[in-house]
Amino acid sequence: MENVLIIGSGPAGYTAALYTARANLAPLMLEGEPSKDILPGGQLMTTTEVENYPGYSDGVTGPKMMEDFKHQAERFGTRFLYETVTKIDFDARPFKVYSETQSWETKSIIVATGATAKYLGLPSEEKYMNRGVSACATCDGALPRFRNKPVVVVGGGDTAMEEALFLTNFSSRVHVIHRRDAFRASKIMADRALANPKIAPEWNSTVDEVLGDDKTGVTGVRIRNIQTDKLTDIACTGYFAAIGHKPNSDLFKGVLDMDETGYLITKPGSTYTKIEGLFAAGDVQDKIYRQAVTAAGSGCMAAIDCTRWLEAQHA
Ligand code: NDP
Numbered sequence: 001m002e003n004v005l006i007i008g009s010g011p012a013g014y015t016a017a018l019y020t021a022r023a024n025l026a027p028l029m030l031e032g033e034p035s036k037d038i039l040p041g042g043q044l045m046t047t048t049e050v051e052n053y054p055g056y057s058d059g060v061t062g063p064k065m066m067e068d069f070k071h072q073a074e075r076f077g078t079r080f081l082y083e084t085v086t087k088i089d090f091d092a093r094p095f096k097v098y099s100e101t102q103s104w105e106t107k108s109i110i111v112a113t114g115a116t117a118k119y120l121g122l123p124s125e126e127k128y129m130n131r132g133v134s135a136c137a138t139c140d141g142a143l144p145r146f147r148n149k150p151v152v153v154v155g156g157g158d159t160a161m162e163e164a165l166f167l168t169n170f171s172s173r174v175h176v177i178h179r180r181d182a183f184r185a186s187k188i189m190a191d192r193a194l195a196n197p198k199i200a201p202e203w204n205s206t207v208d209e210v211l212g213d214d215k216t217g218v219t220g221v222r223i224r225n226i227q228t229d230k231l232t233d234i235a236c237t238g239y240f241a242a243i244g245h246k247p248n249s250d251l252f253k254g255v256l257d258m259d260e261t262g263y264l265i266t267k268p269g270s271t272y273t274k275i276e277g278l279f280a281a282g283d284v285q286d287k288i289y290r291q292a293v294t295a296a297g298s299g300c301m302a303a304i305d306c307t308r309w310l311e312a313q314h315a
Contacts, residue, residue, distance in 0.1 A: 001094055001105045001107065002026075002027075002028050002094075002104055002105065002106035002107065003020075003025040003026060003027070003106070003107050003108065003310060004020050004025050004027045004028075004106065004108045004109070004110060004306055004310070005027070005028050005029075005030065005095075005097055005104055005106040005108070005109050005110070006027055006030070006078075006109075006110045007029075007030050007085050007097075007109065007110070007111050007112060007113055008030075008031075008032065008042065008111065008112035008113040008248075008284070009029060009031035009040045009041055009042060009066075009070070009080075009112075010042025010043060010044060010066070010112060010114045010282055010283070010292075010295060011042070011044065011065075011066075011069060011292045011293075011295040011296040011299060012112035012114070012281040012282025012283070012296065012298055012299035013029060013031075013110070013281075013282065013299060014029075014066070014069035014070055014072070014296075014299065015069070015073075015281075015295075015296040015297075015299030015300050015303070016110045016112060016281055016299040016300070016303040016306075017029050017073035017078040017299075018069075018072055018073040018076060018078070018303075019299070019300050019303030019304065019307070020078075020110075020303045020306060021073055021076035021077045021078045022076045023303070025306075025307065025310070026077050026078075026079070027073075027077075027078050027079070028078075028079045028080075028081065028104065029081070030081055030083045030084070030085055030097075030099065031080055031081065031083070032082070032083070032084050033082050033083065033084045034082065040082060041062075041063065041066035041067075041070075042066070042114045042283075043062075043114060043117075043245070043283070044063070044065060045062055045063050045066060050065055050292065052291070052293070053065060053292050054293060062138075065292070069296075083099040083100075083101070083102060084100070085097055085098065085099055085251060086099055086100055086251075087251070088109070088251060090255055090275055092105075093277075094106055094107050095107075095108075095109055095277065095278070097109065107310060107313070108277040108278070108279070108306050108309065108310055109277065109278045109279070110271075110279045110280075110281060110299075110302045110303070110306055111264065111273075111278065111279065111280040111281070111284060111285075112280075112281045112282045112284065112295075112299060112302070113247075113248040113249065113284045114247075114248055114282055114283045114284055114295075115245035115246060115247045115248060115290070116245060116246050116248055117135035117136065117159075117241065117245055117246075118241065118243050118244050118245055118246050119135060119241045120154065120207060120241060120243065122207065122209065122210060124209045124210035124211070125210050125239070125241070127210070127212070128210055128212045128217050128218045131212070131217030131218065132210075132212065132218025132219075132236075132237055132238050132239055133210060133217075133238075133239045133241070134238065134239070134240050134241075135240065135241045135242070136163075136240075137153070137162075137163035137164075137166045137167050137240050137242075138163075138166060140238075141163075141166055141167050141169070141170055141171075141238075141240075142169075145217070145237050146167070146170050146171050146237055146238045147171070148170075148171070148172050149171055149172055149236070149237040149238070150171060150172055150173040150175065150235060150236045151167055151171045151174055151236050151237060151238035151240065152174070152175040152176075152177055152202075152207075152221050152234060152236050152240065153167065153174060153175070153176050153177070153240045153242050154176075154177045154178075154207055154239070154240070154241050154242060154243055155176075155178065155241070155242035155244070156176070156178035156179070156180060156183040156184045156185060157183070157184045157185050157242065157244065158184075158185045158186055158189050159242040159244070160176060160183070160185065160242035160243075161176075161183065161185040161189040161190060161192065161193040162189065162242075163240050163242045164193050164196075164199050165189075165192060165196060165199070167238075168196055168198040168199060171198070171238070172198070173198055173200060174196075174198055174199050174200070175200045175201075175202050175234055175236065176193065176199060176200070176201045176202065177205050177206070177221070177223055178202065178203060178205065179204065179205065179206050179226065180203070181203045181204055183201075202223055202234070204225055204226050204227050205223040205224065205225055205226065206223065206224050206226055207222070207224075207239075208222040208223065208224045208231060209221070209222045210239050211233065216237075217237075218236065218237055218238060218239050219235065219236075219237070220233050220234055220235045220236055221233070221234050221236060221239055245283070245290075246261070247261070247262045247263045247264065247283065247284045248284055249262045249263070249264050249284055250262075252264060255275070256273050256274060256275065256278075256280070257273070257274055259287070261287065263285055263286070263287045264280045264285040266279075266280050266285050270305055271285070271298060271301045271302035271306075272305060276309075277306075279302040279305050279306050279309075281295070281298040281301065281302035282295035282298055282299060283295055285298070286298065
C-alpha cells in the first residue's frame with residue numbers, strides 16, 4: 001500500500017513529490033501517459049523560455065525546468081510511472097486508484113492534474129486538427145507547413161504573446177486575432193509582441209471559421225470585426241488557439257466541490273478538499289495565479305498538509 005499517490009507531473013506534482021519524499025513517505029507519482037494533449041511535465045513542456053521562475057536568473061526552457069524538478073524529487077526517493085488515472089474509488093479506505101492497466105491502494109492522494117489548452121469549439125477547428133490547427137506553437141511551430149508562411153494566433157493573453165513571438169522564428173507573418181482592442185497580456189509581453197515587425201494584431205475580431213481543404217489542411221481563417229460585422233479572410237497555413245485553459249478535473253465531477261468552470265475548490269488557505277486524505281494543488285485548483293511558482297508553492301502546501309494528516313491518523 002502507498003502512503004501517498006500523486007496524480008500529475010507539473011510543478012505542483014513534482015514539488016509535492018519532493019516534500020513528501022523528504023518526509024520519508026516514498027511517494028508514487030503517476031505522471032500521465034505521453035500524448036499530444038497531456039505530456040508528462042504538464043504545460044511547461046510546451047513553453048519555450050521561462051524568465052520568471054526565481055532562481056533561474058538567466059531563464060530556462062520549460063522542459064529543462066521540469067527535468068530539474070523531476071530529478072530533485074527522484075533524488076529523495078519518489079517513484080514514477082507513466083500512467084493516467086481513469087477511476088478512483090473515493091469511498092474505499094485505503095483509496096483505490098485505477099489506470100487502464102493497473103490499480104493501487106493508497107492512504108492519501110495529492111491531485112495535481114493541472115489544466116489543458118482550450119479551443120474555440122468551431123467545427124472547422126476540429127476538422128483541421130493537426131493539419132494546421134494546434135494549441136501549442138512550441139510543439140508544432142517548427143513544422144515545415146508553417147515555415148515562411150503566414151499563421152494566426154487567437155487570444156490576447158500571455159500565452160498568445162508567447163506563441164506569437166515564438167512563431168516569428170519560423171513564419172513570415174503572425175496575425176494575432178483578439179476580441180478586444182487591448183491585450184490582456186502583461187505589459188512587457190504585449191509590448192514585445194507589438195514591437196515585432198512580423199506580428200500583426202487584428203483587434204476587435206473573432207474567428208468565424210477556419211478555412212481549408214481536405215488535401216492541404218488549413219489555408220486561411222475568416223474573421224469577423226465585432227464592431228462593424230465585416231468579414232475578412234486571412235490566408236495562412238496555421239491556426240494556433242491560445243485562449244486559456246480548462247482544469248483537468250473530470251475525474252472528480254460530482255465528488256469534489258468545483259466552480260462553474262471545473263476548478264477544484266479547496267479549503268481557504270490550504271489544499272484540503274472535502275474528502276479526508278485527498279488534497280489538491282496547482283492549476284487544477286487555481287484559476288487566478290496559474291504560475292509555475294504558485295503551482296510549486298501549492299504543491300509544497302499539499303505535501304505538508306498531507307504529511308500532517310497522515311501523522312494525525314497514526315497519533
Ligand atoms: P488568459 O486567460 O490570460 O488569456 C486568454 C485570452 O484568450 C484572453 O485575451 C481572452 O480574451 C481570450 N479568449 C478567451 N476565450 C475566448 C474566446 N472564446 N474567444 C476569443 N478569445 C477568447 O490565458 P493565458 O493562457 O494567456 O494565460 C494564463 C495564465 O498564465 C496567465 O496568468 C498568464 O499571465 C500566465 N502565463 C504566463 C506566461 C509567462 O509569463 N511567460 C506565459 C503564458 C501564460 P479577453 O482578454 O477578452 O478575456
